[in-house]
Amino acid sequence: MTAPRRIVALADTDSYVKWAAALLGTLDAGWDASILVVETPLVVSDPQLDAALSGSDLPSDRVSRVGWDALTPRLSTLGADVVVLAGRGPLVRVLAREVATLSPRPVIVAGLPGISIPATRKAIAYRAQADLFVLHSHRECRDFAALSVERGMPQRFALATLPFARGGAELSQTPKGTDLIFAPQAKVPADRPDRMRIARLLVRTADADPSRRVVVKLRAERGEQQTHAERDAYPDLLASLGPLPPNLVTSTASMHRALDRAEGLVTVSSTAAIEAIARGIPVIALDTFGVAPELINEVMADAGLLSGEQDVVARRFRHPDAAWLDDNYFHDAADDDWTTCTAELVAERRGGTLEPKSPLARRGGALRDAWERKSVLGPLDRTFAGAVAMVIGMPLRFAVRVLQRLRDLVMVPRTAAR
Template sequence: MTFPGSRSPRLRVVAIGDADSFVKWAAHLIDRVDDVSRHLLLVRTPLAVSDAQKDAAIAGTRFAGDPRSVTRVAFTEVTGWLARDMPDVVVLAGRAPFVRLMSREIDRLARRPVVVSGLPGMSIPALRGALHYRRHCDLMVVHSRREVAAYARLGRAIGATVPVALATLPFAHRSADRAGGTDLVFAAQALVPSAREDRRRIAEILRLAAVADPLRRVVVKLRSRPGEVEAHQERDGYTQLLENAPENLVFSFAPMSEALETAEGLVTVSSTAAIEAMAAGVPVIVLDTFGVHADLLNGVFAESGLLGGADDVVARRFRHPEPRWASTNYFHDPRDSRWWEQAQRLVALRRRGMLPARTVPRARGGALHEAWHRRNVLGDEDRTLTGRLAGVLVTPVISALTALKRRRGRADAPDASAVDLTLAPSPLAESSRRLAGSRVRS
């Protein structure tokens, strides 16, 4: 294991992540901050990026040109690494349970940094679980004025008073002049839509688009190669659904920024890639074949002018966003992005002893419940006996309680498209399935 060299007088910022989308977000977020010393710490979990995914995530940042600024560590090494490095700011970049687990490790440090967390893309509606698990951070970063308002309202509703800061979506770089491409790029998503028949319908739409114009490519942009993992577990992948595709329908594992260089337009159900494309001047179709509702994560695109159906995709009738929608959703004035100014103020307060630590309380279920939380994040990387026992004993109980809470949440939650927030619990069923699978393999 390597540690950074002599300490710079500039503020020291360390991002801690594991999964692909979060690593990309954190790397680009802190890369856009000038005059700081930066490092990226990758923790080994079942979701940890491969070397290829890591390279794609940091492409276009200063991390790509400095291999020493990226370090892989085991979970048991995190606290010691931070104690030696003594960062001023730590950016926690992972799914909600990962953020809570790393927050517990930060609680063990004698010299406590300012703890920042956030969400790697669009986050409308604001989700209770996303905020609840980050309530012990000093600052939470989101990416639109609409999201700031939604998470502030949600915080008041559930009593989670986390300061919410605005940042421009860090990998959405605006392009002034762009030469037009010819590719139809489809941004695939692991969980949306979830039904196999819906994913087969998308595969057929893409096949028809390729057949309609054999001289232009249809590029299915995937985030993981076979054997790699993502932040969410994909079922019914497009490589299987499109096994007998036309020759001009191809798969790409390149960074999205590279795929957009040759794009005529981008198609997605609800991927944040739509924002990245619009920032690059690439028009978009947000596929509304399956409707517009919270389960598809596409309610944010209502009134955007981007919605279109299968016929629009086949005919390549791409759109640009409505200006009023754009200014509220992710294309605000860059001068309004002040998350780093807020972080600097928090650093100054902490140095003067005026910023109390937001420590994570013990789990209500005691040591065994905390062991389950750790095992939930680390899977087989957790070598402890308590973690293995918790995986066997607690997982079935958590799965049952989660299913019950989700049913109650659906009944109690308001219309997310109307109020931009939902009080439904954070869905942990996927985490429980991952943990169960990890237990079987161990």
């Protein structure tokens, strides 16, 4: 009898723990799946962890926390065939180096937890040491594959239905709730005036119909961390507007539970829109700030989900164009190949033929490695090398940024002259 393939995900922040739990929860009995929540400065709190696991099929007793110093020994004890690196790019790069030191080296899988259009060079570069890069739509796979060839960074990509998009059979269902759910993002939009404009829009929407709630679905309580640092959080912005309508509320419940009471969802470009669509809940992707790569909303525009503030106030939600679905997150599950690709890599590993991948070549050697580890672990990295790298690296980093700004200032007049 063949031993189950042992797969362990390493994750730290709310969105990546949620993604890892949902992804591993789809595996069949031929896999022994678990998650190690790695202690970093952005690690999930216990309430965030509970919310992240809600709605996944991964039992909570398959999830445990681990400190950085104990991580490599723990992985050695587990004897994982596969390690899924579920984290921000800088952390994945550091984790990949650690995992690659294990003997025998596990298959390294990496991925992104949500909408990943446009494809970016950084996303590939950070995950260069992974044997497999999991994406969630035919379009993403095409775009990332083309970019990896263009930039000379060979990578193998695989398709997996976005865990929150499982539920295509429900696409035609009519929502039974009455809440307007607003899904904020830490980095989109980035500027305070734009975020304040959304806050005022939420107040106007609540005032327009006091009988129905407007729910701001927060990712964290005050003091908790998120995948991306958030400035100008919506609770603070709303508080600055004075007394609020009683039907405008905030919630830190899981998105899965929030959508149980939803009439529709409003966002700029959050992956929560995909989760809503999968449950037949219509969406408004706010077009107030235009369409741009930095807004991560090009894919929303292609879906026909963009709409303005008046439609938000009137709750005129939209369903995506049917032609958009198959190429964008709602493909046939039979197209998924990430488990097949991973199983093939495990067979190579067990057969001793899996060739390890190297990280991208870069300057700095061991000092650069120490700097990168210190950058993602902060005070949790207590190594002497990390302290030295920080002392040397911070002034160098500042100098490089100053030179880049000076170069940009010089280039602007030249560009204008052309």
